[in-house]
Amino acid sequence: MNREGGSEMDDLFRKGLENPEGRISYHEDDWDSLEQMLDQKQKRRGIVYLMPILAGIAAAVLLVFGWWFFKPEAVITKPMLAGVKHIAAPVHSDSSVKHQEQIAVAPSEAAGHQDKTDPQQAHGRTKNSDPAFEAATRGGQVNHVAYHAQSNPPALGFGPGKNDPTVPAITADAAQNNGLSAMNSRFVLPGDDRHQALAGNAQTLAGKTVTHASAPIAPNKVKIKAMSGNNRPQFAVTVLASPDINGVNSVFSDSKVGTNIGMLFSMSLTKKLSISTGALYSKKPYNTDFDNYHTTYAFKTPPEYVSADCRVLDVPINVDYQVYSRNRNSFSVGSGISSYFMLRENYHYNYAVAGTAGPTDYDIANRNKHILGVLNLQVTYQRKLNSRLNLNLEPYMKVPLTKIGYSQVKLQSTGLAVGFSWNINTKH
Amino acid sequence: MVDEELHQLIRGCIKQDRKCQKVLYKTFYGFAMGICLRYASDRDEAAEVMNQGFFKVFTHLEGFDTTRPFKAWLGRIMMNVSIDYYRSNLKMAYTDDLEKAEHISDGELADRKLNYDELLEMVQQLPQAYRTVFNLFAIEGYSHEEIGDMLGISPGTSKSNLHKARQKLKQMILNADVPAINNNNNRMNCSSIVAINSTDINGIFFNNGIRR
Numbered sequence: 001m002n003r004e005g006g007s008e009m010d011d012l013f014r015k016g017l018e019n020p021e022g023r024i025s026y027h028e029d030d031w032d033s034l035e036q037m038l039d040q041k042q043k044r045r046g047i048v049y050l051m052p053i054l055a056g057i058a059a060a061v062l063l064v065f066g067w068w069f070f071k072p073e074a075v076i077t078k079p080m081l082a083g084v085k086h087i088a089a090p091v092h093s094d095s096s097v098k099h100q101e102q103i104a105v106a107p108s109e110a111a112g113h114q115d116k117t118d119p120q121q122a123h124g125r126t127k128n129s130d131p132a133f134e135a136a137t138r139g140g141q142v143n144h145v146a147y148h149a150q151s152n153p154p155a156l157g158f159g160p161g162k163n164d165p166t167v168p169a170i171t172a173d174a175a176q177n178n179g180l181s182a183m184n185s186r187f188v189l190p191g192d193d194r195h196q197a198l199a200g201n202a203q204t205l206a207g208k209t210v211t212h213a214s215a216p217i218a219p220n221k222v223k224i225k226a227m228s229g230n231n232r233p234q235f236a237v238t239v240l241a242s243p244d245i246n247g248v249n250s251v252f253s254d255s256k257v258g259t260n261i262g263m264l265f266s267m268s269l270t271k272k273l274s275i276s277t278g279a280l281y282s283k284k285p286y287n288t289d290f291d292n293y294h295t296t297y298a299f300k301t302p303p304e305y306v307s308a309d310c311r312v313l314d315v316p317i318n319v320d321y322q323v324y325s326r327n328r329n330s331f332s333v334g335s336g337i338s339s340y341f342m343l344r345e346n347y348h349y350n351y352a353v354a355g356t357a358g359p360t361d362y363d364i365a366n367r368n369k370h371i372l373g374v375l376n377l378q379v380t381y382q383r384k385l386n387s388r389l390n391l392n393l394e395p396y397m398k399v400p401l402t403k404i405g406y407s408q409v410k411l412q413s414t415g416l417a418v419g420f421s422w423n424i425n426t427k428h
Numbered sequence: 429m430v431d432e433e434l435h436q437l438i439r440g441c442i443k444q445d446r447k448c449q450k451v452l453y454k455t456f457y458g459f460a461m462g463i464c465l466r467y468a469s470d471r472d473e474a475a476e477v478m479n480q481g482f483f484k485v486f487t488h489l490e491g492f493d494t495t496r497p498f499k500a501w502l503g504r505i506m507m508n509v510s511i512d513y514y515r516s517n518l519k520m521a522y523t524d525d526l527e528k529a530e531h532i533s534d535g536e537l538a539d540r541k542l543n544y545d546e547l548l549e550m551v552q553q554l555p556q557a558y559r560t561v562f563n564l565f566a567i568e569g570y571s572h573e574e575i576g577d578m579l580g581i582s583p584g585t586s587k588s589n590l591h592k593a594r595q596k597l598k599q600m601i602l603n604a605d606v607p608a609i610n611n612n613n614n615r616m617n618c619s620s621i622v623a624i625n626s627t628d629i630n631g632i633f634f635n636n637g638i639r640r
Contacts, residue, residue: 014567017551034482041483
């Protein structure tokens with residue numbers, strides 16, 4: 001430090017302004033403002049530090065959820081097979097297989113008639129004098145089974161219509177719980193116009209009623225098969241990048257191009273429906289007239305327009321529906337909601353007359369976030385490159401539902417994302 | 429406050445203990461505000477800048493070398509945030525018409541009896557560019573080369589701003605002697621000058637703390 005040509009003036013002020021401490025009174029309001037700043041800082045740090053953790057947890061949950069979905073295949077099958085052994089083995093293990101096949105052909109038919117409890121219909125059936133049916137009734141087993149059927153409503157599944165496909169399942173479940181009585185009641189159900197289906201069996205019914213205990217198991221197997229074939233979720237990781245065209249109020253006028261890069265995890269809910277989430281880092285530059293710009297600062301000379309450059313962490317949750325799929329190509333349409341975390345915002349003020357006095361730049365970091373503040377619309381073309389790898393082309397549009405950033409502008413974005421998705425588990 | 433107490437307080441502040449932070453804030457409030465008031469145009473602005481300074485203190489305290497005097501470190505941070513405030517908000521300064529202050533000799537000023545509040549008010553009425561240079565040169569004791577580096581201006585501009593600051597202050601001192609009736613009208617003729625106002629600085633993270 002140098003002291004150059006000290007003047008009286010400087011000395012006067014230096015001496016007069018030194019040691020002002022006793023003259024300055026403490027204001028509690030000042031501390032309150034600082035405390036607010038410190039609290040905000042802690043919150044921001046919290047968000048920034050928690051983001052990777054939250055993303056990790058989200059990914060882990062997604063994966064665990066997936067395992068949970070295709071684990072049940074083994075979990076469900078085992079008890080059912082055990083059930084079959086337990087019930088069928090003591091009686092007629094040889095014939096049980098045969099009956100399984102027969103009844104599995106028309107599970108809904110076999111299960112469709114709960115009207116056995118209607119005395120009038122039961123009577124009508126007797127009148128029918130169908131030899132097969134009579135043979136069955138003569139065998140003396142029907143009465144015994146009918147008793148079980150009436151005394152065990154869950155096994156009968158009263159209520160559903162004739163061809164209600166849920167009935168076999170209900171019956172099968174009940175079979176597990178109710179043992180042979182449930183199985184037997186299941187046998188009684190076939191009715192009037194289904195006699196032909198059971199005609200072959202009717203001859204042996206008297207002697208082999210119990211062997212039909214295995215019948216309810218068959219529909220259940222069908223059910224498991226259907227579940228494992230169609231509902232098994234498929235998981236994929238997508239890495240994508242895109243040019244990102246940004247504009248205030250409209251992306252088609254005075255727009256600027258930024259970039260997006262990120263990673264998404266997706267999970268198929270059904271064959272056609274899938275859900276995805278992840279994180280995208282976006283550079284979003286845009287220009288806007290000063291009229292659209294919002295600030296608390298009162299400009300003496302308002303700038304003509306503002307050039308902004310924002311860095312945004314975009315966390316989307318999207319649902320996609322596949323509308324077309326043939327050979328290796330598929331198209332999906334999708335929508336969802338994004339949360340924007342404004343990592344950094346820079347605003348550059350441009351004045352109509354060069355050299356106008358006024359602020360030129362304003363920087364903000366980690367101040368604004370817009371939870372579920374942006375609507376995503378996208379169409380995805382996917383081409384399968386091999387059993388695991390797909391190429392994705394995704395035109396998208398992001399429409400703000402709230403005003404974005406410090407400037408509070410309606411910032412729209414559009415672009416074409418190009419990416420590769422990797423199937424974590426493939427369908428067999 | 430003895431050193432041991434201060435160090436204990438600093439350790440508490442490093443652990444983000446809000447009570448320790450408040451005690452430290454209250455202890456050095458007058459000292460810090462005294463610096464910021466000289467660089468600011470009013471008390472509100474000074475309080476805002478001072479809080480930015482304390483914010484830096486509390487977020488960079490773990491980097492403070494406890495073998496060095498804390499007060500000097502704090503004072504330097506307050507000066508730096510004031511300069512950052514200047515740099516982030518003032519891009520250019522207009523020169524203004526200096527009135528007839530040239531003829532007043534420094535010798536005449538020695539006799540003036542002006543208290544702290546009067547002197548502070550005069551400094552605060554200076555345009556920001558002049559006030560900053562005057563503070564750095566006349567009160568902090570920096571050279572024009574150093575000031576030029578700090579503010580991103582040439583040493584020549586620093587000299588020029590210092591000269592104009594002195595002229596304005598002389599003029600204000602002269603006006604302070606004028607009867608009260610004229611006082612209000614003549615107090616400040618430089619409102620049309622300089623002053624590119626500050627932008628909203630809430631949340632601006634100045635210069636990442638300590639001056640390089």
